[in-house]
Amino acid sequence: MPWIIAIMMFLTVLSAAAGLGLGAAVKAMGADLAGRATVQIVEANPERRDRLSARVAQALRGEAIVRAVHPVAAAALADQIRPWLGQDAVDGDLPIPALIDIELTPGQTDAKVGRVRHMLHILSPQVRIEAHAAFLAPLAGLLSTLGWLAAGIVLLMTLATGAVVVLAARAAHDSHRGTIDVLHLMGATDVQIARLFQRRIGLDVLFGGALGFATALLVLILLGTRLMATGSELLGAINLPLTSWALLAALPVGCVILATVAARWTVLRSLGRLL
Amino acid sequence: MTAIVQFENVGLRYGLDSETLSDVSFSLASGGFYFLTGASGAGKTSLLKLLYLAQRPSRGVIRLFGEDVVTLPRKRLPGFRRRIGVVFQDFRLVPHLSVYDNIALPLRVAGMVEAEIDAPVSEMLSWVGLGDRGQARPATLSGGEQQRVAIARAVIGRPEILVADEPTGNVDSDMARRLMTLFEALNRLGTTIVVATHDLPLIAQVSAAQMMKLDKGRLSDPTGSLRYPPARPQVKG
Numbered sequence: 001m002p003w004i005i006a007i008m009m010f011l012t013v014l015s016a017a018a019g020l021g022l023g024a025a026v027k028a029m030g031a032d033l034a035g036r037a038t039v040q041i042v043e044a045n046p047e048r049r050d051r052l053s054a055r056v057a058q059a060l061r062g063e064a065i066v067r068a069v070h071p072v073a074a075a076a077l078a079d080q081i082r083p084w085l086g087q088d089a090v091d092g093d094l095p096i097p098a099l100i101d102i103e104l105t106p107g108q109t110d111a112k113v114g115r116v117r118h119m120l121h122i123l124s125p126q127v128r129i130e131a132h133a134a135f136l137a138p139l140a141g142l143l144s145t146l147g148w149l150a151a152g153i154v155l156l157m158t159l160a161t162g163a164v165v166v167l168a169a170r171a172a173h174d175s176h177r178g179t180i181d182v183l184h185l186m187g188a189t190d191v192q193i194a195r196l197f198q199r200r201i202g203l204d205v206l207f208g209g210a211l212g213f214a215t216a217l218l219v220l221i222l223l224g225t226r227l228m229a230t231g232s233e234l235l236g237a238i239n240l241p242l243t244s245w246a247l248l249a250a251l252p253v254g255c256v257i258l259a260t261v262a263a264r265w266t267v268l269r270s271l272g273r274l275l
Numbered sequence: 276m277t278a279i280v281q282f283e284n285v286g287l288r289y290g291l292d293s294e295t296l297s298d299v300s301f302s303l304a305s306g307g308f309y310f311l312t313g314a315s316g317a318g319k320t321s322l323l324k325l326l327y328l329a330q331r332p333s334r335g336v337i338r339l340f341g342e343d344v345v346t347l348p349r350k351r352l353p354g355f356r357r358r359i360g361v362v363f364q365d366f367r368l369v370p371h372l373s374v375y376d377n378i379a380l381p382l383r384v385a386g387m388v389e390a391e392i393d394a395p396v397s398e399m400l401s402w403v404g405l406g407d408r409g410q411a412r413p414a415t416l417s418g419g420e421q422q423r424v425a426i427a428r429a430v431i432g433r434p435e436i437l438v439a440d441e442p443t444g445n446v447d448s449d450m451a452r453r454l455m456t457l458f459e460a461l462n463r464l465g466t467t468i469v470v471a472t473h474d475l476p477l478i479a480q481v482s483a484a485q486m487m488k489l490d491k492g493r494l495s496d497p498t499g500s501l502r503y504p505p506a507r508p509q510v511k512g
Contacts, residue, residue: 182369182380186356186381187355
């Protein structure tokens, strides 16, 4: 049984970590996305584009609801486009819009985006604004769904662990029937006998749970290192705050408690049928 | 003498079969020594099972230590069982425990602290001649040694009633005599002894013993040279 518990604990911890990590990512994305937008200056002529960009940036800086204005450097933009469209596209006549990232003050993002859109349209119909939340919302929704799925898996694994313990307790009870009968006839109470089983099973689950948890921990640390190495802001948002680590550490403890209670209940039920 | 055990019209049936025991009535005096005899299948083991509370009768009344145990709530039975020592015919030693731990089992069940267990267990080991086999496992013992461990385990808690089912079945005559001597010593200390046996010479060894004979599930008067007072009239009051 310890090995089965180790495997189940390993899978449970990984599922829980995935759920918690995705939840943290969704939360971080939400915080990041909220109040962020990108202004596009769609002008083919580079000189007019640069002049319009400067006017737009100045106008934005004058808006009280705009907390920060970050024009995206042309070179940085070219670096992002190059892997997709090639060097020729960057060097050639392909008109690339100028971009300005803005941060709005917290709250009522949609309304504020609307106000900025209206202001920019008055400035020039060639200026557009897009809120980041609009195009990243489906991704956030997917991550959230995956997070809930992970939570469901954790619940199923917990139920399965309980079932494994119940079966193990029944099997142990049956295989030790002779000893139990002798103890019973010596005057051992049901609780005394149940305590022997719950202690034995509790120790097995403690060993298996610790092993599974330790292995899962190593995997999580390795995965975390790999995620950070990607340099991706999106993937880097999948992290585990301290509270999440505490929750994960509580899993093997909870497993031992669950196993002890399940074993005790199972054995007491079986003993209750004896005289 | 007070009656420590009273059976009144006790019947025992397993499933839908005919009764294994029928209309069994007797009283055992506290401090008495009794042999229960009868052919194989007469119901000796079944009667003993009722005595040590492994079974409830199908009908009738059983009183132990003055209380009706048939209607006793289940949770009170352990307290009664701790006052009864049992030597099983098949020993029933716990295979994964050492000889020492097997003998200590009743003391631990009764809640004795570990520090107080060693002295009586070591003394008992010596008494049954297994002082140097304390750490051995039952599987490594001979039949006679296992029998002695089973007896040691049954008596270590100084039970008020000792029930033994064929306790000398696996030992030689010399050891059988020694075991009976042990039982007599316990009896002198006040333990009521009930021994189920076929062994006629054994019965003859214990002069103060009284005999009960089962015949097809009923108590009957024996014939022959064995001493036999009817079980029922032994108890006054």
